Every structure is written in structure tokens, then in C-alpha cells.
Amino acid sequence: MTYVGNKADLKVVGTRPVRPDGVDKVTGRATFGADFNLPGQLVGKVLRSPHPHARIIKIDASRALALTGVKAVISAEDLPNIASEEAFVGEGPMNFRDLSRNCMARDKVLYEGHAVAALAATTEAIANAALALIDVTYEVLPFVIDVNEAMQPGAPLLDDNMYTANVEPKPTAPSNIAKRVHFKKGDVAAGFAKADVIVSGTYNTEAVHQAYIEPHAALATANADGQCTIWASSQGHFMIRAYVAKLLGIEIANLRVIPAEIGGGFGGKTVVYLEPLALALAQKSGRPVKMVMSREEVFRASGPTSGASMDVKIGATKDGIITAISSEMRFQAGAFPGSPVQPACMCAFAMYDLENVEVTGYDVISNRPKVAAYRAPGAPIGSFASESAIDELADKLGMDPIVLRQKNAVNQGSKTHYGVTFPEIGYEQVLAATKAHPHWSAPLGPNQGRGVATGFWFNIGGESSAAVHINEDGSVSVATGSPDIGGSRASMAMMAAEVLGIPVDNVRAIVADTASIGFTHVTGGSRVTYATGMATVQAAQNVVADLKKRAAMIWDISPDAVDWKDGEAVPAGANAGGFDPLPLAAIALKAGRTGGPIGSEVSVNAQGAGPGFGAHICDVEVDPETGYVTVLRYTAVQDVGRAIHPSYVEGQIQGGAVQGIGWALNEEYIYNAKGSMDNAGFLDYRVPVASDLPMIDAVLVEVPNPRHPFGLRGVGEVPIVPPLAAVANAVSHAIGIRMHDLPLSPPTICAAIDAKG
Amino acid sequence: MPTVTIAGSAGLRFTRGLAEFEVEATTMRRLITELEARFPGLGREIDEGMAVAVNGEIHQDDYALLLPENAEICLIPKIAGG
Numbered sequence: 092m093t094y095v096g097n098k099a100d101l102k103v104v105g106t107r108p109v110r111p112d113g114v115d116k117v118t119g120r121a122t123f124g125a126d127f128n129l130p131g132q133l134v135g136k137v138l139r140s141p142h143p144h145a146r147i148i149k150i151d152a153s154r155a156l157a158l159t160g161v162k163a164v165i166s167a168e169d170l171p172n173i174a175s176e177e178a179f180v181g182e183g184p185m186n187f188r189d190l191s192r193n194c195m196a197r198d199k200v201l202y203e204g205h206a207v208a209a210l211a212a213t214t215e216a217i218a219n220a221a222l223a224l225i226d227v228t229y230e231v232l233p234f235v236i237d238v239n240e241a242m243q244p245g246a247p248l249l250d251d252n253m254y255t256a257n258v259e260p261k262p263t264a265p266s267n268i269a270k271r272v273h274f275k276k277g278d279v280a281a282g283f284a285k286a287d288v289i290v291s292g293t294y295n296t297e298a299v300h301q302a303y304i305e306p307h308a309a310l311a312t313a314n315a316d317g318q319c320t321i322w323a324s325s326q327g328h329f330m331i332r333a334y335v336a337k338l339l340g341i342e343i344a345n346l347r348v349i350p351a352e353i354g355g356g357f358g359g360k361t362v363v364y365l366e367p368l369a370l371a372l373a374q375k376s377g378r379p380v381k382m383v384m385s386r387e388e389v390f391r392a393s394g395p396t397s398g399a400s401m402d403v404k405i406g407a408t409k410d411g412i413i414t415a416i417s418s419e420m421r422f423q424a425g426a427f428p429g430s431p432v433q434p435a436c437m438c439a440f441a442m443y444d445l446e447n448v449e450v451t452g453y454d455v456i457s458n459r460p461k462v463a464a465y466r467a468p469g470a471p472i473g474s475f476a477s478e479s480a481i482d483e484l485a486d487k488l489g490m491d492p493i494v495l496r497q498k499n500a501v502n503q504g505s506k507t508h509y510g511v512t513f514p515e516i517g518y519e520q521v522l523a524a525t526k527a528h529p530h531w532s533a534p535l536g537p538n539q540g541r542g543v544a545t546g547f548w549f550n551i552g553g554e555s556s557a558a559v560h561i562n563e564d565g566s567v568s569v570a571t572g573s574p575d576i577g578g579s580r581a582s583m584a585m586m587a588a589e590v591l592g593i594p595v596d597n598v599r600a601i602v603a604d605t606a607s608i609g610f611t612h613v614t615g616g617s618r619v620t621y622a623t624g625m626a627t628v629q630a631a632q633n634v635v636a637d638l639k640k641r642a643a644m645i646w647d648i649s650p651d652a653v654d655w656k657d658g659e660a661v662p663a664g665a666n667a668g669g670f671d672p673l674p675l676a677a678i679a680l681k682a683g684r685t686g687g688p689i690g691s692e693v694s695v696n697a698q699g700a701g702p703g704f705g706a707h708i709c710d711v712e713v714d715p716e717t718g719y720v721t722v723l724r725y726t727a728v729q730d731v732g733r734a735i736h737p738s739y740v741e742g743q744i745q746g747g748a749v750q751g752i753g754w755a756l757n758e759e760y761i762y763n764a765k766g767s768m769d770n771a772g773f774l775d776y777r778v779p780v781a782s783d784l785p786m787i788d789a790v791l792v793e794v795p796n797p798r799h800p801f802g803l804r805g806v807g808e809v810p811i812v813p814p815l816a817a818v819a820n821a822v823s824h825a826i827g828i829r830m831h832d833l834p835l836s837p838p839t840i841c842a843a844i845d846a847k848g
Numbered sequence: 849m850p851t852v853t854i855a856g857s858a859g860l861r862f863t864r865g866l867a868e869f870e871v872e873a874t875t876m877r878r879l880i881t882e883l884e885a886r887f888p889g890l891g892r893e894i895d896e897g898m899a900v901a902v903n904g905e906i907h908q909d910d911y912a913l914l915l916p917e918n919a920e921i922c923l924i925p926k927i928a929g930g
Binding site for chain 2: 177257259271272273274275276301357358359361433434437464465466467468507508509510511512513514548549550551552553554615616617618696698699700798805808
């Protein structure tokens, strides 16, 4: 059944009911990861490396264990030594050896803040005192922080056995370059030969954190019979179950993970840090163990996403037709391989219908915390370079930058440089809506500039499970395995209500734990409303079919003679009989007599997904004396397929834009000469707050996605892709200098103005 | 017969640079089996780290998918997200 073409008939989808998670959150009743407690629980703490790179010679915990109240100490020696093995369980290919060694250093520490040991004690004071009593002997090693320096021959090596993958012939010497990726289409040299205008430049971004407000937290118990439970907030409790079971050698059936309300994730909660340590300490001590990261630990030992250095060269005819693009992208991976350089290489130029393009990427390790996913991983970074260069090209051509994009825009049937031909997409509609928006033609004042940039994200489907149950009074319960980050409980309830033909207030949705619902992939990749929504819709459709059978049984007619309309069973026609409509509640009341409880659980592996495109306009004013940037106005246009709950969709777009603005203007990991992070706290790591910014005007373009019953596309990733370049382009126009390096903090802008003279 | 194209280095290293070729297959599972037989390691690579676009539609882990005749098959890195 599809509802794509009948928007006017929809009664629930597309409306704005009150958020079901809102009251608990604004009254402080919502239960986040750190809010769980158990009788007799211990406090777990992690001892972290003060060095960015060092060999662990010896760990002596005897003095800590002698302290009264200390119940257990663990180091890597207490955990299974995991062999190199890649799997795709969380948000990308994960090497369990690296994951294990990131949770707890083995042999070497690879970044400041790397976990060396962990302990559990009866109080926080004792735990903190005990940390100081663990004696670690290090052999301090040379370190490297910068991505370009890490790639140089002779740079300090983090892994003596790392040889660059995807290079033929295989390199004869190890290096910090974990992997090379390469995409090529057409003949780039011939394309540049046809160009009338060429722009080129090097663009740099710094590492930034996902900056979720809720720190990582976990509470774990291990029973004597081997059954274990973890309470934690994450973007996927099935991910926690899979990773922890693997890292600790536990049978999956013996591990239950109960999800908490999540206080932000943005990709950064698609991996584990504390969970295996809390459980290992619980196993060793025989007591529940609770661990909560401090904000400083969050910065030093979790997330962030990559900083990068990127070269871009674009050629075009004087009419604005792009003839060739070449680019090299060098991404920080942190201490272990796995930067998002590959999607960056794929997304940065996906908005353009290109004949000749060549993109090369390098995944580079250095003595920084291992990167984690961050909304549309890699795409904002790569698109900062590509969309800045496109803007420079428009300047050079004297052409409206939206018109330049329209001349080269991808459409249905366009073949990307990574080989895929686009299905139905809404990029042209997004560009048209952006150009038509009053913001684009509004006047600007002195020291003000306007920038525009666009962005792309694939969106994905994947494995999801959902159950729909009819309660005895006719109310409805929906359970899914997807942690609710962006309003999925509301959207699941709305889709179920729409299919069942009942008010959404009659439906309550929950996030079920790993023992209570089928496997569900993480909440990420903008996949939940699409894939879990598909499972929910199918479960609701099964329930409707069952309700019709029950009504037929009550009326003693054939099920084929029953229709379902507005939450009631009705005779399909005059020949079916003259029965009064049978409401859902009346059928539910007789469930016991007609076959038992009414419900359906559906598991899907949703394929396809509607690609997403967005375009952002940003106005700034730059104080030429101080370099301070004020964002005056911001408009974000996006093809969302169809908005299930428009307020949540607008919120996703606004949130993505704000995070991107922070990335562009303020946020960065600052390292000192000792390889230590200097700004591990929100006072010195500046994220935008509400008073810093104007209202973000979110404009929803609806080009329905035919793969989903309600036509939706993923929404959460795209809006963080354009802001970096949109802001940088605005600043560049305001000061008349092309800005290549983020963040555009006052010192950077003042230096650029001073250099111009 | 479906035509397979590979644009990225992750797949090309198994085909020694061969970027486009035909494969006799009517299902995704058969496609992967055929590719593994012809280019050892590629089938496993698809299983563990790649997605398959069929006529522009990106599929991940979908053995049962029926491949249309003359389908345009594209091997790309598996897509995740944040």
C-alpha cells in the first residue's frame, strides 16, 4: 500500500502534534544514561594517558588495590586480545582489534587521554584517589598531530605494521597513511584543456567534536550465571550488545542492553567507550558498576570528527559549464584508521553533473583520539572545499552562484563520479526554491556578505524491527529498536495512526530493549524514519488485515467483504450486509474470542533510500577591527521527500545548520607543543548558543520518495553539509578575501585582513 | 546480461583496474558468487564493505534481490552515516 500520491487524504502524517518526549525533557524527568542507579553499585573511573604517544612498560595497581573501598582494577591484560577483524555493525566498518585497543590501550598509548586502566570503588572520592595510586611506567615516544606532517616520510609511526591499502604495488615501508581511495570519471586533463577559467586552492578544516550535551555513561551488572545487563544511552543498543559481546567474549543471548533517553549523539554515540569497561569491572568485582565521563574526558577520549587538508581544482567554460574537477583530500583518522574520507570524496562533487572528475583521498592516522561519525560523515568537510571553490568560480565568471549550480546540477539519470546513476531527486527543485526565496535578493549593508552552498547525502535504509500491538481498550502500543534522537517515537506513532485510521493520541511509541524487539541497526545515516518507519507501516498494515478478519468473524461474513476506513471495520458493499461500523476498540474488546491478542512485529532490511539535497543561504557582518562575525540571517532549503512531523524536520534542519555554523566559525581542537588538547571544555571549545544566532529559516521542499509508503527521505544528515562553505563564502564576500581555513575565528579573519593590507 | 561498473579503488584492486564488464546473474547472491569466482576476494569485499547500486538504487546486504535484465550494476563503498 502506498500513500505517496494522496497527501490531501492524509489525516495524521504532515501534522504537528505535541511532542511525546517533550514534557519529560523540559521537566527534567527524562531518564538519561547517567540517571540509572542500582543498589550496591560501584563507581568506575578510567586512568588516562598524559602522553600523546608512549610505550606502556609496566602497570602496577597494587597500591590502588590496597586502598580500602577499591574492588577491582583492570587493564588490557584483563580483556581478550582481539585479532584484527572487520565488521559492519555500527556506523561503518569497524575493526574489533582497533575498537578494543581504543577502549583500553594495549602495549602503546596513541593519544593523550587514551585509557590505560580502569577501576571500581565504593565512592567517587575513593575511585579518584585510587587512580593516582596506579603506577604506569611509560617509554615516551615522538608524536605527530598534523595530518600533512603525519603523511611525510620519517614521521613518527603509530603502527609499524601499517602499509597503505589500495596502493599497487604494495608499499615496501609502513606509514601513517592507512588507505588511499580514488574515484575517476572521464579524462580530467582533456577537461581542463577545454576550460576558459580555472580556480584552484587548498582548504583546511580542524577536528571538531559532536558536542552532545549528555556525556557518555554506562551502568553494568554481571550475574553469577553469566547473564549481563547494560543500561546506557547510545544511538544503538544492539550496537552496544554486539560490540561488548565481541570485546569481552560474551554470548549475545547473555547480554541485554536497555536504552536510556539520549542527550544528543550526532554520530558520536555509534561506538562504545565505557560500556565494555563497566561490564568487565562488574564481572571482576561482582557488583554493579556505573561509569560517567566528565566533559573533559568526552573531548579527550571520544569523537571527534576529522580535520582535513584538501586541494581542489575546477575548470569551466566562460558560460559556466564545468569541464573538469580534480581534488585530493587528506583526512585525520585519529589514532586508528577509519576517517570518513571516502564519503567525503563521494559527496563533495555529487551535486554536479560532471564528465571529467578525479578525486583521491587519504585516511591518515596521527596521535589524536580516534574519530567517530558526525552527521553526514565527511561530507561537510569535503563540501567546504568543493563549495568554496565553486563560489570562487562563480566570482571569477561574474555569475550568480545559484545559476552556476543550476547549469551543472544533477537530475534523475545523472551518473555520479562514483558510478551510481541518480533516481528521482529534488536538487533542481531545491535550487529553484533557494533562488526564489526573498533572502536571496534582500539588500546587504556595509561589511556584510552573503554566501550560498549546497550539499548532498546518500541516506540509507538497513535493518529495523517494529511491533504494533492493539491494547484491550483499543489504544495502540508501538515498539521499535531505534533510539529516538530526532523524534522517531512521534513519527512512528503518526505513521501507525495514519495506517490504522485513528488519532495519534491513541498511539504510544517506545524504544524497546535488545531482549524485547528484533535486531535494529543504529539510529544514524538518516535511516530511522525511512527504515524503521517502513517496518512500523508494515506492522500496522498487518494489524489492519487482522482487524478486518476479526470483524468478519464477529459479523460471520467473509474477510473479503470487510473494508477498513477511519479506524473502523465497515462492510465492503451492500452485498456484505447491513452492519454498523465496528470501531477498533470494539474489535479489541473481543480479541480473546476472535483469536487472541492483536499485534504484529515486522523486521525489514530496507533497501534504497531517497538521496537528499539541501542549499543554505547565509548573511554575515564582519567587524573589520576585531574580526568578529555576526550571522545576520540564515535560510536552509532541503528536499525532505515528505515531512511526517514538519516541526521535527525543521528542528533537524535548524540543528544541522547551527552545528555547521559552529564548525565554520568557532569550533576546533587546539593542541599545544606537548601534543595535549588545550581546550577540552565548553568554555574554551565554543559552540554556538541560541543568543549567538538568528532564527534559522527552514524551508521544506517535498519531492516524494517513491520507495517509502509516505514518500519520505532521510533528513538529519544533509543540513550539516552546506553551512561550512555557506558561512565561509559569506565571510569571503564581506571582507573581499577568499577564506580557505576553518574556523573563521576573529584572529584568522584579522590576520587575513592585515595580510591584504 | 547485467553490466557491472566499478568507480572506486576499493573494488578496482580486485579486478586489476577493469572498470566495466558483464556478469551472468539474475540475483544479488549469484552476482556476488560470480564476482568472487572471477575476481577472488571481490565477493568477500562486497559482503563486508560494499554496497551495490542496481539501476541507481543502492542496496546493502540484499541477497534475494532480483536483477533486472541488462541492469546497470555499480559497486560502491558501503554507506553509513552519523
